[in-house]
Amino acid sequence: MTDIPSNAAMGHPVPPPVPGDFAPATPPAHSNEEFGGHPVHGVGHIVPFRVLATIFICLVCLTILTYLASLVNFGEMNLVVALAIAVIKSSLVILYFMHLRWDKPFNSIVFVGCLIFVALFISLTMLDSHQYHSTVWNQQAEKVKHRVLLTAENEPGAQAPTSVPPANPDVNRP
Amino acid sequence: MTTIAEGHEEPGHHEHPKFLAHHFDTPQQQFDSGKLGIWLFLTTEVLLFSGLFCAYSVYRSNHPEVFEYAHLYLNKIYGGLNTLVLIFSSFTMAWAVRCSQLGTAPAVFKIPLGKGRHKVLFSVSNQKLCVVLMGITIVCGAIFMGIKGIEYNAKFKEALYPGYYYNPTERPGEVGKVENTNESPIAVKPITASAPADAPPLAHDANGIAFEESRVPRAAIGPQGLNPQWESTEAARDAGEDIVTGHEVGNEPKNVQIFFSCYFLMTGLHGIHVLVGMSLIFWILLRARKGEFGPEYYSPVDFVGLYWHVVDLVWIFLFPLLYLIS
Numbered sequence: 073m074t075d076i077p078s079n080a081a082m083g084h085p086v087p088p089p090v091p092g093d094f095a096p097a098t099p100p101a102h103s104n105e106e107f108g109g110h111p112v113h114g115v116g117h118i119v120p121f122r123v124l125a126t127i128f129i130c131l132v133c134l135t136i137l138t139y140l141a142s143l144v145n146f147g148e149m150n151l152v153v154a155l156a157i158a159v160i161k162s163s164l165v166i167l168y169f170m171h172l173r174w175d176k177p178f179n180s181i182v183f184v185g186c187l188i189f190v191a192l193f194i195s196l197t198m199l200d201s202h203q204y205h206s207t208v209w210n211q212q213a214e215k216v217k218h219r220v221l222l223t224a225e226n227e228p229g230a231q232a233p234t235s236v237p238p239a240n241p242d243v244n245r246p
Numbered sequence: 247m248t249t250i251a252e253g254h255e256e257p258g259h260h261e262h263p264k265f266l267a268h269h270f271d272t273p274q275q276q277f278d279s280g281k282l283g284i285w286l287f288l289t290t291e292v293l294l295f296s297g298l299f300c301a302y303s304v305y306r307s308n309h310p311e312v313f314e315y316a317h318l319y320l321n322k323i324y325g326g327l328n329t330l331v332l333i334f335s336s337f338t339m340a341w342a343v344r345c346s347q348l349g350t351a352p353a354v355f356k357i358p359l360g361k362g363r364h365k366v367l368f369s370v371s372n373q374k375l376c377v378v379l380m381g382i383t384i385v386c387g388a389i390f391m392g393i394k395g396i397e398y399n400a401k402f403k404e405a406l407y408p409g410y411y412y413n414p415t416e417r418p419g420e421v422g423k424v425e426n427t428n429e430s431p432i433a434v435k436p437i438t439a440s441a442p443a444d445a446p447p448l449a450h451d452a453n454g455i456a457f458e459e460s461r462v463p464r465a466a467i468g469p470q471g472l473n474p475q476w477e478s479t480e481a482a483r484d485a486g487e488d489i490v491t492g493h494e495v496g497n498e499p500k501n502v503q504i505f506f507s508c509y510f511l512m513t514g515l516h517g518i519h520v521l522v523g524m525s526l527i528f529w530i531l532l533r534a535r536k537g538e539f540g541p542e543y544y545s546p547v548d549f550v551g552l553y554w555h556v557v558d559l560v561w562i563f564l565f566p567l568l569y570l571i572s
Contacts, residue, residue, distance in 0.1 A: 115276075115277040115544075116347060118347045119340065127337075128336075128337040135565075142570035158565075162559045162563070168340075170552050182289060183285060183289060183292075186292050
C-alpha cells in the first residue's frame, strides 16, 4: 500500500471550491446580532432582523389604517388619504425590504427617474381628459333641473316624464 | 513579462470562484452590475403597470360615478386579506435574502429575559432557514391566488365580465333578458312549470316577475336591487340633490363594464406576475437547497426578492384604488 499523493502534489489542478462553501474572512459569529446591520464580509449590506420585523408591523398597521380611513367620509380627500398611505407603504417596502436605502445611489436615480416618467405619463394624459367636463356637466345639471320642474308641475311624487331624452354626454360634445 | 489577463489565473487559485462569471473581476463587481440590471428591469415593470394605472386615472376622473357604483361589487375583506398575505410574503422574502447573505452561520432564536440574558429556543443554519422562508413565500403566493380565484369565480357567476360581456344578474326588471344570450352562464332563469321539487324559494323582481335566486353566494351586496338604500339615493339624485356625481340620472350608471375591464386587466396582469414570481422563487429555492448561495454570491435570491417586492408594491396601490373607493 503506497501513499497516494495529493492532486496538488502531482501537479493536477485542485478541484474548484464547492459553491456555497465560503470561508468567512472573519471568524463565524454565533449570533445574528453580531452581523446586524453591518457588512461583515460578502458583497452586500445585511438588513438587521429587527428592522425587517418593524417594517412588517408598520405595513400591517398602515393596511388596517387605510381600510379604516375608507370607512370615514372625507369627501374628495378620501382618494388623497388612500394614495398617501399607499405611498408611505411603498416607500417602506422600497427603502427597507428592497434595501434601496443602502444601495448604490445610481440605483435610486434609476428608480426615481422611472417614477418621474410615470408621473409625466399620467399627468400629460390627464391634461385634456377633463376638457369637456364643464360643458357636459352643466348640460346635465340643466336637464335634471328641467326634469325636476316638470315633475313638480305634474304632480308631487309622480314619475318623471318620459319626454326628457336620456342624457348622452357623447352627443353633447362640441 | 506576463500577459495573462486578470480573471484567467491558473486553476487552483481561489480568487476566481465558480460562481464568478469570467468577465467580472470581483464578486462585488458582479453583484453591483447585476443589481443595476435588475433595477433597470424593475423600472420597465413599473412602466408596464403605469399604462394600466393611466387608463384607470382617465376613466375614473371622467366617470367617477361608475367607480363609486361598481366597487361595491368587490369584497373588501378578501382584498384586505390578500394585502396582508402579500405583505407577509414580502417580509419572509426579505428575511430569506438576509439568511442567504449570512450563509452557513447559525440563526439563533431566543427569548429575551431582560438584563441582557436570554433563553435560546433553537438554532438553525441560515442556509436552511432561507429555504424554509422561501417555501413560506411561495405558499403565501398560492394563498393569494386562491383568494383571487374565489373572487374571480364569484364575479363570473354573477356575469360581472369586462366589456361587452358585462351582464350582471342583479339588474332588476331585466331578468328574462339573460335567457337570450349564450355567452354568460347565468344562474338566474325564468321559472317554468317543470321546476324541480327541491328548487329554492322564488324571489320577485321589481316588476313582480318570479325568478329563481342564484344559489351561489354573491360577491358583495350589489348597489341596486339588493341594497334597500339605493332607491332612496336615486330619489335624492332625481330630486337634484346630488347631480354632479352622475352623468346619467337613472338606475345604474352607464358603462359600468369599464370598471370591470380595469379590474380584470389590472388584477389579472398582477396575478400573472404573482405566478411568475412564485415559479422564480421555487427555482431559487431548489438552488438554495444545494447550498449555492453565501455571503459573496446571493444575487439570485436578492434579485428574485426584488421582483417579488415589486409585485407587492403594485398590489399596495391596487387595493385602495379598486376596493376602497368612497
